[in-house]
Structures are given as C-alpha cells and as structure tokens.
Amino acid sequence: MNRKKPVIVTMLAAIMLISLIAGCSSNKNNGGSTPDASKATNKPKTENTATEAPPANKKLVVGFAQIGAESGWRDAETNSVKATFGDDANFELKFSDAQQKQENQIKAIRTFIAQKVDAIGLAPVVESGWETVLKEAKDANIPVFLLDRGITKGNEDLYVSFIGSDFILEGQNAAKWMIEEFGAGAEVNIVQLEGTVGASAANDRKKGFEDAIAGESGYKIVYSQTGDFTRAKGKEVMEAYLKKDKNIQVVYAHNDDMALGAIQAIEEAGLKPGTDIKIIGVDGIKAAFEAIAEGKMNVTVECNPLLGPQLKQAILDYKAGTALDKWIKSDEDVYAGQKAIDALPNRQY
Numbered sequence: 001m002n003r004k005k006p007v008i009v010t011m012l013a014a015i016m017l018i019s020l021i022a023g024c025s026s027n028k029n030n031g032g033s034t035p036d037a038s039k040a041t042n043k044p045k046t047e048n049t050a051t052e053a054p055p056a057n058k059k060l061v062v063g064f065a066q067i068g069a070e071s072g073w074r075d076a077e078t079n080s081v082k083a084t085f086g087d088d089a090n091f092e093l094k095f096s097d098a099q100q101k102q103e104n105q106i107k108a109i110r111t112f113i114a115q116k117v118d119a120i121g122l123a124p125v126v127e128s129g130w131e132t133v134l135k136e137a138k139d140a141n142i143p144v145f146l147l148d149r150g151i152t153k154g155n156e157d158l159y160v161s162f163i164g165s166d167f168i169l170e171g172q173n174a175a176k177w178m179i180e181e182f183g184a185g186a187e188v189n190i191v192q193l194e195g196t197v198g199a200s201a202a203n204d205r206k207k208g209f210e211d212a213i214a215g216e217s218g219y220k221i222v223y224s225q226t227g228d229f230t231r232a233k234g235k236e237v238m239e240a241y242l243k244k245d246k247n248i249q250v251v252y253a254h255n256d257d258m259a260l261g262a263i264q265a266i267e268e269a270g271l272k273p274g275t276d277i278k279i280i281g282v283d284g285i286k287a288a289f290e291a292i293a294e295g296k297m298n299v300t301v302e303c304n305p306l307l308g309p310q311l312k313q314a315i316l317d318y319k320a321g322t323a324l325d326k327w328i329k330s331d332e333d334v335y336a337g338q339k340a341i342d343a344l345p346n347r348q349y
C-alpha cells in the first residue's frame with residue numbers, strides 16, 4: 001500500500017519541474033525579464049526582440065552611417081559619436097561618411113549587415129526611401145537606431161528608437177522669438193533658408209515656423225529656398241535674393257551655418273545684419289553665439305548634436321533587454337542677447 005507513495009511524489013516533482021521550465025522559456029521569448037514600461041509611463045516603447053546578451057568579453061561592433069560634414073553641427077555630432085565609442089574598450093565603431101548621398105548611406109548599411117555588426121546607427125539624409133534596406137537589417141536581426149533625423153512615418157517597426165530633437169518645436173520657437181521681437185500685427189518680410197530638400201530637419205523646421213505664423217497676416221515669407229544646410233549655399237541664395245529685393249526684416253535659416261552665410265551676403269550688400277535684418281538660426285553652434293555677441297545675429301534655437309552617449313546607452317539598454325522609448329528626445333533651449341553672451345564661454349561645439 002505504501003509502495004504507491006514514492007510514485008506519487010515522483011509524479012508531483014516531475015509536474016513542478018515541467019512548469020518551472022515552461023515559465024523560464026516564456027520569459028526568454030520576451031527578451032529576458034523586460035518589464036512593459038510603456039504601461040507605466042504611457043510613452044510608446046519599442047518591443048525589445050534582442051534574444052541573447054553578447055558574451056561578456058566580446059566587443060560590441062557598431063556601424064554608424066553618417067550623412068557627411070555639411071555643417072558645424074554635423075562635425076560636432078560625428079565627434080561625439082567617435083569619442084563616445086572610441087573611448088570605450090567594450091565597443092568597436094565602423095564609421096561611414098556618405099557625402100550627402102542617400103545611396104552611399106544605403107551601401108554603408110548593406111556593408112554593416114554583411115559584416116554582422118551588433119547595431120547600426122543611421123542619420124538619414126532624407127526621410128523617404130529607407131524601407132528596403134532597413135527591412136534587410138531587420139531580417140538580419142541587427143537593431144537600427146535613428147540618430148538626429150527621422151524617416152517617413154509608418155515605418156516605426158524598422159528601427160528601435162529615434163534619438164534626437166523635436167524639429168517642429170524648433171521651428172515654432174524660432175517664430176515665437178520673432179513675434180515677440182516685432183510684436184503681433186507687425187509687417188515683417190521674411191526670407192527662409194531651407195535645409196536639404198527632403199530632410200526631416202528641413203521639413204519640420206519649415207512646418208513648425210509656418211504653422212506658428214499662419215494666424216499673423218503681417219508676417220510674410222517673401223522667399224523660401226534651400227541652402228542645403230551649408231554656409232556657402234546660404235550665402236549664395238541670400239546674395240541672389242538681395243539683388244532683387246532688400247525690403248526684408250528677417251532671415252530665418254534652418255541652421256546656423258546658412259545664417260552665417262547670409263550674414264556675409266547681407267554685409268557685402270551694404271546692410272547691417274542683426275540690425276537692418278534680424279537673423280534667426282537653428283543649432284546653437286559656437287560660431288552663432290560669437291555672431292550674436294558681435295551683434296550680427298539675433299537668436300539661435302539650440303539643437304543638440306552631442307548624441308554619442310545617448311546612442312551608446314540605447315544600444316546597451318537594448319542588448320540588456322530593456323524596453324526603450326521610441327523617441328529619445330534631447331533637451332534644448334533658445335539663446336538670444338545677453339543669455340547667449342553669458343553661455344558662450346561654456347559652449348562645447
């Protein structure tokens with residue numbers, strides 16, 4: 001009679017063991033013990049599909065597909081990424097400069113996929129045309145992080161997180177400064193120097209600015225043209241316009257480099273930038289702060305290029321199985337007048 005007892009005990013132990021194993025394996029499929037932080041914060045989170053942590057002694061190889069070197073801001077971003085990963089023995093960085101060409105960025109991503117990197121950082125030169133190559137990265141199980149610029153909406157499943165600024169807010173802040181400066185109801189002719197055609201930074205800074213002045217009938221954009229985010233083209237566009245018309249009160253440039261180019265053109269046309277024509281830039285590079293201190297420029301809306309540390313942290317979090325925010329936003333400010341002069345000695349880029 002007592003012989004049945006060991007059999008029952010053995011069966012119970014087996015059932016307990018099976019349920020324990022089942023519990024463990026379902027945890028694994030969720031990418032470790034990832035908590036659903038999105039429920040706690042209401043922020044959209046990326047589903048973390050990382051299945052295994054890298055061996056402790058293996059370097060994480062990161063490919064970064066950079067746009068080029070069109071501006072002081074871009075150089076600062078490149079330096080931030082290179083310094084962040086270069087200073088860390090746990091990482092190896094593969095860096096590619098696409099010289100402003102999307103096709104070169106696509107080639108770089110394909111090379112990173114072939115090299116089986118652990119993660120890809122991409123600063124997309126334009127918003128559209130990334131679906132195919134990002135799908136290839138996804139199929140190869142390589143997580144992609146967008147740095148600084150976004151891609152066409154509806155493709156959120158093709159990347160882990162976007163790390164960067166709110167460009168629409170930057171455009172709104174530029175308009176806000178201008179309306180406070182001239183007053184509601186003022187008559188103001190504006191030249192807008194747009195960034196690279198198709199870039200999210202150009203599209204959104206234009207949208208934010210134009211939406212913010214839509215209710216102000218006296219504020220008119222009399223000319224809007226791309227200067228491709230470069231100083232040389234900003235100058236060229238401004239020079240050409242000033243030959244036709246000098247009745248403008250504001251230049252709104254989508255970055256500081258184009259604003260600095262416009263300043264040169266305005267001076268060469270015999271006008272005083274900062275006084276005859278108010279100059280608004282975006283980025284917050286040191287040269288813009290210097291121009292404000294000299295009275296040649298009026299305001300710069302900050303856009304943080306020092307994104308290397310955030311990219312590194314995002315990759316580490318992802319590899320550790322932590323759910324990430326879909327948009328990791330930068331904190332930024334607006335600098336004009338004495339505030340810019342006071343901040344100048346501490347500018348890092």
Ligand code: AHR
Pocket residue numbers: 070071072073074148149201229254255256257282283303
């Ligand atoms: O995407 C960010 C923009 O790109 C910066 O404002 C500009 O300077 C850069 O080239």
